[in-house]
Amino acid sequence: MTRNPLVGELPFPEAARRELSREQLRRNLRSATHTIRDKRARMVAEVPDWEELRVAGSAIKADVLARLPELLTRFEAAATAAGARVHWARDAAEACAIVTRLVRETGTDEVVKVKSMATQEIGLNEALEAAGITALETDLAELIVQLADDTPSHILVPAIHYNRSEIRDIFRERMAGTDPDLTDDPRALAEAARRYLRERFLSAKVAVSGANFAVADTGTLVVLESEGNGRMCLTLPETLISVVGIEKLVPTFADLEVFLQLLPRSSTGERMNPYTSMWTGVTSGDGPQDVHIVLVDNGRTATLADEVGRQALHCIRCSACLNVCPVYERVGGHAYGSVYPGPIGAVLTPQLTGVAANRSLPFASTLCGACFDVCPVRIDIPQVLVHLRQQAVDERRGHPSAERTAMRAATWIMSAGRRYTRVLRIARRATRPLAALLRRRTVRRLPWPLSAWTAERDAPLPAGESFRDWWARSREGS
Amino acid sequence: MRIGLFITCVNDLLYPGTGRAVVRVLERLGHRVEFPVEQTCCGQMQANSGYRAEAVPLARRFAETFAGYDAVVAPSGSCVAMVRDGYPRLLPETAEVAARTYELSELLVDVLGVVDVGARFPHRVTYHPTCHGLRMLRLGDRPMRLLRAVRDLELVELPDAEECCGFGGTFAVKNSDVSGAMLADKCAAIRATDAEYVLAADNSCLTHIGGGLSRSGAPTRPLHYAEILAGGGR
Numbered sequence: 001m002t003r004n005p006l007v008g009e010l011p012f013p014e015a016a017r018r019e020l021s022r023e024q025l026r027r028n029l030r031s032a033t034h035t036i037r038d039k040r041a042r043m044v045a046e047v048p049d050w051e052e053l054r055v056a057g058s059a060i061k062a063d064v065l066a067r068l069p070e071l072l073t074r075f076e077a078a079a080t081a082a083g084a085r086v087h088w089a090r091d092a093a094e095a096c097a098i099v100t101r102l103v104r105e106t107g108t109d110e111v112v113k114v115k116s117m118a119t120q121e122i123g124l125n126e127a128l129e130a131a132g133i134t135a136l137e138t139d140l141a142e143l144i145v146q147l148a149d150d151t152p153s154h155i156l157v158p159a160i161h162y163n164r165s166e167i168r169d170i171f172r173e174r175m176a177g178t179d180p181d182l183t184d185d186p187r188a189l190a191e192a193a194r195r196y197l198r199e200r201f202l203s204a205k206v207a208v209s210g211a212n213f214a215v216a217d218t219g220t221l222v223v224l225e226s227e228g229n230g231r232m233c234l235t236l237p238e239t240l241i242s243v244v245g246i247e248k249l250v251p252t253f254a255d256l257e258v259f260l261q262l263l264p265r266s267s268t269g270e271r272m273n274p275y276t277s278m279w280t281g282v283t284s285g286d287g288p289q290d291v292h293i294v295l296v297d298n299g300r301t302a303t304l305a306d307e308v309g310r311q312a313l314h315c316i317r318c319s320a321c322l323n324v325c326p327v328y329e330r331v332g333g334h335a336y337g338s339v340y341p342g343p344i345g346a347v348l349t350p351q352l353t354g355v356a357a358n359r360s361l362p363f364a365s366t367l368c369g370a371c372f373d374v375c376p377v378r379i380d381i382p383q384v385l386v387h388l389r390q391q392a393v394d395e396r397r398g399h400p401s402a403e404r405t406a407m408r409a410a411t412w413i414m415s416a417g418r419r420y421t422r423v424l425r426i427a428r429r430a431t432r433p434l435a436a437l438l439r440r441r442t443v444r445r446l447p448w449p450l451s452a453w454t455a456e457r458d459a460p461l462p463a464g465e466s467f468r469d470w471w472a473r474s475r476e477g478s
Numbered sequence: 479m480r481i482g483l484f485i486t487c488v489n490d491l492l493y494p495g496t497g498r499a500v501v502r503v504l505e506r507l508g509h510r511v512e513f514p515v516e517q518t519c520c521g522q523m524q525a526n527s528g529y530r531a532e533a534v535p536l537a538r539r540f541a542e543t544f545a546g547y548d549a550v551v552a553p554s555g556s557c558v559a560m561v562r563d564g565y566p567r568l569l570p571e572t573a574e575v576a577a578r579t580y581e582l583s584e585l586l587v588d589v590l591g592v593v594d595v596g597a598r599f600p601h602r603v604t605y606h607p608t609c610h611g612l613r614m615l616r617l618g619d620r621p622m623r624l625l626r627a628v629r630d631l632e633l634v635e636l637p638d639a640e641e642c643c644g645f646g647g648t649f650a651v652k653n654s655d656v657s658g659a660m661l662a663d664k665c666a667a668i669r670a671t672d673a674e675y676v677l678a679a680d681n682s683c684l685t686h687i688g689g690g691l692s693r694s695g696a697p698t699r700p701l702h703y704a705e706i707l708a709g710g711g712r
Binding site for chain 1: 485487489490491492493494495497498513515516517518519521523524525526527528529530532533535536539609610612613614640641642644645646647648649650651652653654655656657658659660661685686688689690692693
């Protein structure tokens with residue numbers, strides 16, 4: 001049994017601690033996230049109606065979610081009429097089984113892949129491998145990760161945790177036919193990968209892709225990419241199988257106008273991405289003649305049922321929130337244990353799996369709000385995080401918890417002015433001898449659970465006189 | 479105009495000097511400030527940690543305590559954000575008082591129309607815009623405008639100022655390692671300014687930042703900007 005691509009082996013705090021100790025990783029991440037973040041900021045600043053675009057993007061997505069069943073049927077009818085075959089998958093296992101069967105029916109045991117989050121989410125490569133089918137990632141960064149036998153650490157830049165000398169080493173050791181004298185010049189690296197991939201594009205019988213958008217009116221699928229490798233996969237093989245989350249719909253072709261502006265500027269910091277491929281079923285004599293679309297739920301309907309949480313389904317996988325997140329910047333994607341890392345991962349993953357399987361993720365944020373500010377479809381990530389924290393707490397209500405006891409005690413104390421005043425006095429008196437002894441109002445070590453605080457920082461002691469005591473003494477003559 | 483001071487629990491217990499500074503600034507400008515003693519805590523810790531049921535009574539209590547005031551002022555961006563942004567979602571009947579609750583710089587600049595509060599502070603300082611003030615209240619440059627009007631104050635820019643310090647309430651304890659990594663970068667940025675004081679609109683964030691500075695032996699001291707506006711340090 002391979003591991004669930006949405007559930008990590010360790011809770012976030014422990015996985016984060018492991019990742020924090022990798023100095024090279026932190027340097028790579030800092031440099032990469034800051035570069036993309038700055039590019040994005042420049043590209044967004046030059047669009048005068050950016051805020052209106054965000055509002056429009058959010059409104060279109062909200063509309064799609066409000067009438068998803070109707071739009072899905074419309075999409076199925078349009079795609080089928082255009083010659084595609086539409087398949088429905090309730091979960092990852094069903095989706096993998098469908099794709100595996102479709103590949104087997106073609107008689108091949110090799111597929112080329114377009115970069116796709118949906119196929120990562122369902123663990124398709126592992127499922128195909130178990131069935132004796134080799135899946136080759138053709139996106140440069142996905143290829144690096146696949147060669148290294150690693151997992152992606154970023155939605156858009158899956159190999160963000162490697163720098164170029166590490167990538168050169170991976171190519172030299174693991175990519176067949178690589179020149180042993182390969183340098184770490186980015187052009188040389190890209191050329192080496194290009195040569196390796198080119199032969200496989202020409203011989204591939206089957207391609208597997210995802211889709212950035214699916215147009216309900218026309219049955220069209222859309223893929224945005226930078227390298228052109230995706231276009232190779234989408235046009236050369238005889239069979240094309242696309243795995244698409246059911247929330248990827250837009251109602252009409254004209255709605256793409258909004259997203260084709262929002263997505264490139266938010267994700268790669270470009271005005272327009274180099275390659276946008278669109279296809280509608282089968283075109284006789286041009287491109288794949290055997291076209292399949294696998295529509296995947298995998299937790300999306302459950303997410304849709306949550307009034308606050310459903311906005312996470314607006315996500316267009318741009319990863320702008322990852323690039324501005326101070327937590328992601330320090331720990332990288334692997335700490336989240338899911339193919340969806342960073343702020344969006346912390347709200348999407350626990351909803352797709354159910355909060356019980358990812359209890360620590362909603363707490364993996366300081367609620368600083370930088371993610372909400374950059375989100376092109378206005379997902380209020382901090383609001384959803386707090387909402388999911390409530391779910392994480394609520395479903396443990398039957399179990400004893402020191403934290404809940406402390407929270408309840410705090411509320412009890414603070415629910416009566418007198419009680420609160422008395423507790424402030426006790427806190428001050430109890431710590432007065434310590435303050436006198438130390439001759440200062442900071443301490444370097446506190447007992448558990450506050451030892452987690454003093455591990456990294458000194459802690460203050462209560463002031464000599466609380467504000468309310470000062471007020472009473474100086475204003476009310478008591 | 480009846481101005482009610484919401485001191486916040488952190489300031490009440492640990493930083494009464496900040497509260498005294500708010501009173502001093504407002505009284506110097508000719509306003510009367512009242513301190514309803516029934517007030518306690520806004521409940522942000524409970525709400526943001528997932529304990530909604532435990533936060534609701536505190537929201538109700540706040541609304542009752544401050545019902546009669548024209549304006550409520552608090553020297554904390556995050557507590558005001560909890561009231562203004564969080565309360566209406568928690569308890570709809572709090573919406574009215576929530577809309578009249580201001581962070582100090584909002585009250586001074588927007589409501590009272592003052593930028594120069596007549597303070598003097600002959601020191602080199604830098605300012606860290608705390609996240610909830612910056613991104614939830616959209617305080618913008620209001621605190622900086624107030625500080626620029628302070629005589630003899632040398633205000634130096636903080637590198638990567640808008641990046642979170644890593645406090646995040648219970649995050650600092652639950653994800654202490656990540657919080658510490660963020661804190662180390664914030665402290666390095668502060669040290670690079672050679673400022674004598676690092677200012678902010680939140681003593682909770684400043685407790686975290688100050689704790690990190692003090693642990694690393696840095697000479698820079700944390701101070702709430704209200705204490706500068708009052709004309710002295712603590």
